[in-house]
Amino acid sequence: MTGFELYLKNNAKAFDRYLATFFGDGTHPDMSRYLYGPLKQFSDNSGKRHRPLICLLACEAVGGDAKKAWPAAAAIEHFHTAALIHDDIEDSSLTRRDEPCMHIAEGTGLAVNAGDLALALVCGTVVHDPGLDDTMKIRVLAELVDMTTRTIEGQALDIGWARDGRFDLTIDDYLTMANHKTAFYSGGVPLAVGAIIGGGSTAQVETLRAFGMAAGLAFQIQDDVLNLCGTKESTKKDFRSDIAEGKRTLVAIHALQNAEQRERLHQILSAHSSDPAILAEAVSIMESAGSIEFARNYAGDLVIDAKQGLIESVPRSRARDLLASMADFFVKRST
Secondary structure (H helix, E strand, O other), X not given: OOHHHHHHHXXXXXXXXXXXXXXXXXXXXXXXXXXXXXXXHHHHXXXXXXXXXXXXXXHHHOOOOHHHHHHHHHHHHHHHHHHHHHHHHHOOOOXXXXXXXXXXXXXXXXXXXXXXXXXXXXXXXXHOOOOOOHXXXXXXXXXXXXXXXXXXXXXXXXXXXXXXXXXXXXXXXXXXXXXXXXXXXXXXXXXXXXXXXXXXXXXXXXXXXXXXXXXXXXXXXXXXXXHHHOOOHHHOOOOOHHHHOOOOOHHHHHHXXXXXXXXXXXXXXXXXXXXXHHHHHHHHHHXXXXXXXXXXXXXXXXXXXXXXXXXXXXXXXXXXXXXXXXXXXXXXXXX
């Protein structure tokens, strides 16, 4: 287990308890049943909390008090919650981390509404933060608004390409989509916000932002790979769902450009089949084209370059070392 994994394990539950304070009962008994309760339950099942916790690390890495960054870190996690709820609806997904998606458990209308509340909490959490002055609030809010916009832009590309059956895409097209859809909110902005609240210099803020963007992109690429061949993913219902959904991943785009059986792969990705044998055939074509290895190497190179920039610009500390460990964790995950 890496140092970063231990950091997540040791701190996630405390942040879970803090996040729970944002979900009240409302002014009518049924608000809890139809809104706050489902949203809290979904938030409780939202992963390792790496986004808010790296925000705290960035604050600490530039010499700030990590406690000051807790509300802004929570705002980023509220956005993650909203994005997952809405993404599950847009992708017609059935499960999220082995639990029924909210739109399956509660219906689409209530799920959309709960996601909207989570989005409202993004800005509301910062506006009502007693620990930041108004100038800092505006600066943080500008980052969060930009993060939201970039993520929505990336999602539009992902959904639009799927709707229109687009496979005439390049690797650069994928990188633009993945940077917008994932890297801004999974890496770049959490680190930039933490550094801003911690009083980091402009150079430190931008170095941490660039590091987070690279690590966030590597995180997405590795997720794409794990969906195809993760060691434990085969026990989950969404294993190889990227093929069934015809996702335009780095692996798929590289294979469509390089595989000898590219026409067959195009056919499979367009068919939206969930037949395990057909999904396995697609993976075999991707492997033969060297596409899975290409994606792994691309993610690894991203991390090597990003870590070098981090080490050169941010003084060594426990927090900086944990962030460097984070980058390694993102690309070495097997599940």
